[in-house]
Amino acid sequence: MPAEEPQMGALHNSLAGRLVDYALKKDAGLNFLICLDLQCKTEKSCHKESNSPCPGEEAFAGQVVSHFSTVTHIRKSLEELDMDKVTAAMVLTSLSTSPLVRSPPVRPNESLNGSWKEGGFVPSSTSSSGYWSWNAPSDQSNPSTPSPPLSADSFKAFRTPSQPDDGIDEGETSNLLFDEPIPRKRKVSLLLNSIPTVEELKLKNGKVLPMNRERRVGESDYSDGEEDFYYTEIRLNTDSVADGLSSLSPVSPSLASPPSFPTQEAIRPETSCAKTETKVMTPLSRSAPTNLYLVHTDHAYQATPPVNIPGSAKFTPNGSSFSISWQSPPVTFTGIPVSPTHNRPAGSGEQKQSHTVLSSPPRVAFGLRKPRGEGKKCRKVYGMENRDMWCTACRWKKACQRFID
DNA sequence: TCTGCCGGGTA
DNA sequence: TACCCGGCAGA
Structure with a gap:
C-alpha cells in the first residue's frame, strides 16, 4: 500500500465530516440505496429498525434507505453555472427518509468492502490511483465530531497529482473549503462494470477542479464483477433550505412540467461530453426547482436511449458519464453500464443490468408538510x-x- | 399521549 | 373518487 494512503484517507475523512454517505448495493438482482451515514444526525427513521444508537455505524450498515434528501443541496441555477465540464447531474428534489428495503448485512469483501468495513471505511484498493475511500472516523465514539479545517496544502493533496493546478490559488481554495460546501468523494460499489473517468468539478468561479484520476481499463479490481463507483457531491450554493422550499411549493407551470431533455441524438457517445451535458443541463436550469442535486460520477455508461423515469425524471447515459435528473416524486432509475472487461456492444444480447432505487420523498427535509x-x-x-x-x-x-x- | 393530517391503499 | 388507515410529527 503506498505510503501516502493514510494521509489521503485522513484527508478524505476531514473532507467528509457532514451529511451522509450512500452506497448502491446490489442484492438479489436489485440495487438498493444504502445509507452509510456515520453521523446519522439528520434522519432518525433511517435506523429506527436497527434500534441502535445513532452513531452505531455497524448496526446501521446495510440499512437501506434513500437519503438523497440530504445530499448536497444545490441552489445555484444551472443556468448560472457553467456545466460544460460537469459530467453528470442528478436532480433529487426529494426522496424518502424511510427505509424501504433492508438489505442483507454487508459482509466484508462484499461490494461495500474497501469503502466501509467494520463500522468505517478503509482505503480502497484503488487509492494508489488517486481514489481515496472513507477511513474509519478517528473518533468513532463521536462520529459527528466536526471535521478539522483543511489547509490549502491538504486540499492540494486531495487534488489529483497528475492534474495541473488550474490556477486555483490557496486563498480561493480556502474559501472553497470553508465558505462553500465541501466536495466529497463518494465511493459506491455497484455490480457494474464500467470505467470511471476523469472528473472535474466546475467551481462557482468557473475554475475547473480535477477530482479524480482516470482509472484505466485493465485495473484489476473489477474481478468480482463489482465495480467501485464513485461520485462526488458538489454543493454549489448554500442558500437556505427554506428558500428552496418556496420553489417547490405549488407550483409554477415551469416547475410543474417536466424539464425537456435532449434527444437521443444529443446524447450520442460520439458527442462531446461537454456539449452533451450542456444540452442536458440547460433545460433543467430553466425548469428544475432550486434545490437541485448534482451527483458527479466516475462511471462509463453505454450509450442507450434516455430512460424515462417516472416522476419527470430521466436517466441519461452519455459516454463516460450519466446524468440523472428528476423532480420530487418517487423515482426508479435504471442504467446500463459498460463493462470495461466485458465491453459488449449495445443490443447484442448482453445481460443488461438494471439498477433500481425506489424511494419516496421525504417529508421533513423540504418542509412540504404544512404546519x-x-x-x-x-x-x-x-x-x-x-x-x-x-x-x-x-x-x-x-x-x-x-x-x- | 394526544392530535392533525400526509400519503397510500382499497373498493 | 370516496373512504379508510398507518404512521409521522408537533403540541
Whole structure:
C-alpha cells in the first residue's frame, strides 16, 4: 500500500465530516440505496429498525434507505453555472427518509468492502490511483465530531497529482473549503462494470477542479464483477433550505412540467461530453426547482436511449458519464453500464443490468408538510363520540375543512 | 399521549 | 373518487 494512503484517507475523512454517505448495493438482482451515514444526525427513521444508537455505524450498515434528501443541496441555477465540464447531474428534489428495503448485512469483501468495513471505511484498493475511500472516523465514539479545517496544502493533496493546478490559488481554495460546501468523494460499489473517468468539478468561479484520476481499463479490481463507483457531491450554493422550499411549493407551470431533455441524438457517445451535458443541463436550469442535486460520477455508461423515469425524471447515459435528473416524486432509475472487461456492444444480447432505487420523498427535509393547525378541529370540538359530526376530511383523517387555520 | 393530517391503499 | 388507515410529527 503506498505510503501516502493514510494521509489521503485522513484527508478524505476531514473532507467528509457532514451529511451522509450512500452506497448502491446490489442484492438479489436489485440495487438498493444504502445509507452509510456515520453521523446519522439528520434522519432518525433511517435506523429506527436497527434500534441502535445513532452513531452505531455497524448496526446501521446495510440499512437501506434513500437519503438523497440530504445530499448536497444545490441552489445555484444551472443556468448560472457553467456545466460544460460537469459530467453528470442528478436532480433529487426529494426522496424518502424511510427505509424501504433492508438489505442483507454487508459482509466484508462484499461490494461495500474497501469503502466501509467494520463500522468505517478503509482505503480502497484503488487509492494508489488517486481514489481515496472513507477511513474509519478517528473518533468513532463521536462520529459527528466536526471535521478539522483543511489547509490549502491538504486540499492540494486531495487534488489529483497528475492534474495541473488550474490556477486555483490557496486563498480561493480556502474559501472553497470553508465558505462553500465541501466536495466529497463518494465511493459506491455497484455490480457494474464500467470505467470511471476523469472528473472535474466546475467551481462557482468557473475554475475547473480535477477530482479524480482516470482509472484505466485493465485495473484489476473489477474481478468480482463489482465495480467501485464513485461520485462526488458538489454543493454549489448554500442558500437556505427554506428558500428552496418556496420553489417547490405549488407550483409554477415551469416547475410543474417536466424539464425537456435532449434527444437521443444529443446524447450520442460520439458527442462531446461537454456539449452533451450542456444540452442536458440547460433545460433543467430553466425548469428544475432550486434545490437541485448534482451527483458527479466516475462511471462509463453505454450509450442507450434516455430512460424515462417516472416522476419527470430521466436517466441519461452519455459516454463516460450519466446524468440523472428528476423532480420530487418517487423515482426508479435504471442504467446500463459498460463493462470495461466485458465491453459488449449495445443490443447484442448482453445481460443488461438494471439498477433500481425506489424511494419516496421525504417529508421533513423540504418542509412540504404544512404546519399543524393550531385551532381546534372537529375531533376536538365534537369529540370522538360525535365523529359523525366531523367534517368529511376529519373523518378521513385529512386536513380539517371546517376549522381551517 | 394526544392530535392533525400526509400519503397510500382499497373498493 | 370516496373512504379508510398507518404512521409521522408537533403540541
